[in-house]
Amino acid sequence: VPAGTAPGAFISTTSELTSGGLVVAPPASATLTIEPPPLFAKAFTASPIPAGAITTLAFTIDNSASALAATDLVFSDPLPAGLVVADPANPGSTCDGAILAVPGSGTIEFSGGNVAANASCALSVEVRALAEGVLTNTTGSVSSSSGLSAPATADLTVLPAPAPGFTKNFSPDSLPMGDLSELTLTIDNSAALLDATGLAFNDPLPVGMLIVSPSNATNGCGGTLTAPDGGVNVQLSGGTVAAGATCQIRINVATTTAGALVNTTSALSFSLGSSPAASATLTARAAPGFTKVFAPNPVAAGGVSQLTFTIDNSAELVSADSLTFDDPLPVGLRIAAPANASTTCTGGTLTAPDGATQIDYAGGSVAAGAVCSAAAATPSPKWRRCLQPTSSARRRPI
Secondary structure, three states, X not given: OOOOOOOEEEEEEOOOEEEOOEEEEOOOEEXXXXXXXXXXXXXXXXXXXXOOOEEEEEEEEEOOOOOOOEEEEEEEEEOOOOEEEOOOOOOEEOOEEEEEOOOOOOEEEEEEEEEXXXXXXXXXXXXXXXXXXXXXXXXXXXXXXXXXXXXXXXXXXXXXXXXXXXXXXXXXXXXXXXXXXXXXXXXXXXXXXXXXXXXXXXXXXXXXEEEOOOOOOEEOOOOEEEOOOOOOEEEEEEEEEOOOOEEEEEEEEEEOXXXXXXXXXXXXXXXXXXXXXXXXEEEEEOOOEEEEEEEOOOOOOOOEEXXXXXXXXXXXXXXXXXXXXXXXXXXXXXXXXXXXXXEOOEEEEEEOOOOOOEEEEEEEEEOOOOEEEEEEEEEOOOEEEEEOOOOOEEEEEO
């Protein structure tokens, strides 16, 4: 008589035994016990986890309610999208049998297992989450000598992966208008457990800034970098930065107008989301005004006039530093003795030796919004009247 499929104790009772119409024996009775198949359960040992993290997927085969051993245990577990076997998988089993769990694959197989009567056994495989959300994992049924065990289900909650940091800076960030500065864009994925792929951004340079020629562009982020010489836009598409790593893009730029030029990118998009836009300011300084004047002017022959140099930085928001000039005086002029040389500029060295024919200044500065000056006295040449043989007179310098 084949056994039924439902577990339990089944009592079979006959009618009375008769012979020749007479009851010769009471009814006969017997009980058949059908043992249940093992219970099958699964769980993730850590949940929630961040995207990219590894957790252990544990299976339990519980045969404690059965007086029979369950042999030839077999099941398959198709992992949901976004979950793969980790590398290494580190499979383990107390159920005998063999676990097939290829790193990077989406399926776990088990076959040939056994669990003793009134006992339990367990299996485990490490898995890695590649996508955020609630990942529901349901196995197939477990088949064994004791029949079919129902499928097991468990949920894994995967938190969003940290977005890469996206920053930019200019070096130097303040310079005379027209000079070169290096623009550096940094994508920082050092806090993530997953590679950030499909990196893309657009960086329109502000009015008054352009990519120089040659740009000397370097790209450590892969993909396609577009930064044409003389252009005003930088683009990246298809880039990649590995988990735990940082990459940079460098480009030389220059300014064509003075002022604080604010440069803001688009958001950085990548395979799992986006990062906020990056912004930096490059301050381009216009050249200070530079004038000179003699006072008094005019003067009589042999008189003294003060030569004053004025450096006007009143229209600028940053100081003008390392000021340097020299002034070779024309023939017929020299520095007075005493020169009474002086400067209101900050620091630097004003050189105006008594009787010399050149004035030099080096190393000074003038603050933002300020004016400074340097001055020295210069005598005009002397003239005298000389009698000539023809009685005509001529003035000559002495």
